[in-house]
Amino acid sequence: MLLEVKNLRKDYKRATQQFSAVNNISFSMAQNDFISIMGKSGSGKTTLLNMIAGLLTPTQGKVTINGTNLFELDDKQVSAFRNQYLGYIPQGSSLLPNLTALENIRLPFSLTKRENQSSLNYALQLLEKAQISYLKDAYPANMSGGEMRRIAILRALICQPQLVIADEPTSDLDEESSAQIMALLADIHQQGTGLLIVTHDNDVAGYSQRTLKMSSGRLID
Ligand SMILES: Nc1ncnc2c1ncn2[C@@H]1O[C@H](COP(=O)(O)OP(=O)(O)OP(=O)(O)O)[C@@H](O)[C@H]1O
Known part of the structure; x- marks a missing residue:
């Protein structure tokens, strides 16, 4: 299995009240696989993605990628693991504004030492x-929103990950730019990469094989 998420929970406190953002x-x-996650604003989608990407520690539960439990690794090991297996496209x-498109794309590759290899x-x-x-x-200052988003996708691909995670990859884009982004993501999926995306857009979810629906931190039918 590429990804296994088991009984994952994240609790936060608001004022004196504790609640489960992911339950x-x-x-x-x-x-x-190509899975999309949909749900209202505040339903916990980003919190869920951030735990799967190893960026946020859960209150309870497990995330296993290719048999490795992310939360049994120390910080350094998680970073190396993410760099090797995961491509993350944040919301x-x-x-980075002071790097060119090419430099931005190559950045994750240069963060870990790879002998005699060039990206x-x-x-x-x-x-x-x-x-x-x-x-x-x-x-970046001289690119359109859709162009920046496509560069961020290529940056997520530079280390040839097995799983690509994208948080609202088409938000704030017009129809044509959204279609270009989805063509790029569909192509990544065609090449054999697992894709997990959060979206508000039914058309975008339509590209996926399965849609998970979230409400108040839970998956609903
Ligand atoms: N660091 C935090 N501390 C306290 N509460 C938080 C924190 N991060 C998120 N929350 C709360 O957890 C809930 C889920 O937030 P999350 O960002 O995961 O939702 P979302 O479904 O991704 O929303 P959107 O679609 O608007 O991006 C919200 O009620 C949010 O206010």
């Missing part, structure tokens, strides 16, 4: 496949 969620994903714009050719190939080679030397 006892379990599901699994096979290699090359909104996440590019340059692969980064150029990714740009070509996404039909945005013209952006290679551009800075």
Whole structure:
């Protein structure tokens, strides 16, 4: 199994009241599954994704990726594991403003030591496949929202992850840009990568094989 989420819970406190932003969620994903998660604002989708991506520690429960329980690893090991297996596309714009598109894409690769390997050719190939080679030397300030989002997707792919996680990859984009993003994500799925995306958009969810619905921290039918 690529991903196993078991009895996952995250509790937060608001004023004096404790509540579960994610409440006892379990599901699994096979290699090359494409799953979307939908639910109202505040239903816990980002909290769930952040725990699956190893960015947030759960109050209770387990996340296993390729047989490794993320929360049994120390901080350094989690970072190395994420870098190798996971591609994460966060909500909104996440590019570093002082780096070019090419430098942003290559950044995750350069964060871990890889002897005698370069990410340059692969980064150029990714740009070509996404039909945005013209952006290679551009800075984020000079790109459209859709272009920035596509660069963030390519950045998530540079280490050739087995699982790509995307939080609202098409939010705030027009129909044409959304379609370009989804074509890129559908292509990643075609190449054999597992995809887990959070979306508000029924059309976007329509690209996935299965939709999980969240309400008040729980999965509902
Ligand atoms: N660090 C935090 N401390 C306290 N409460 C939090 C924290 N992070 C999130 N929450 C609360 O947990 C609930 C779930 O938030 P989350 O961001 O996961 O929802 P979401 O479904 O992703 O919403 P949206 O669609 O608006 O992005 C919300 O009620 C939110 O206010």
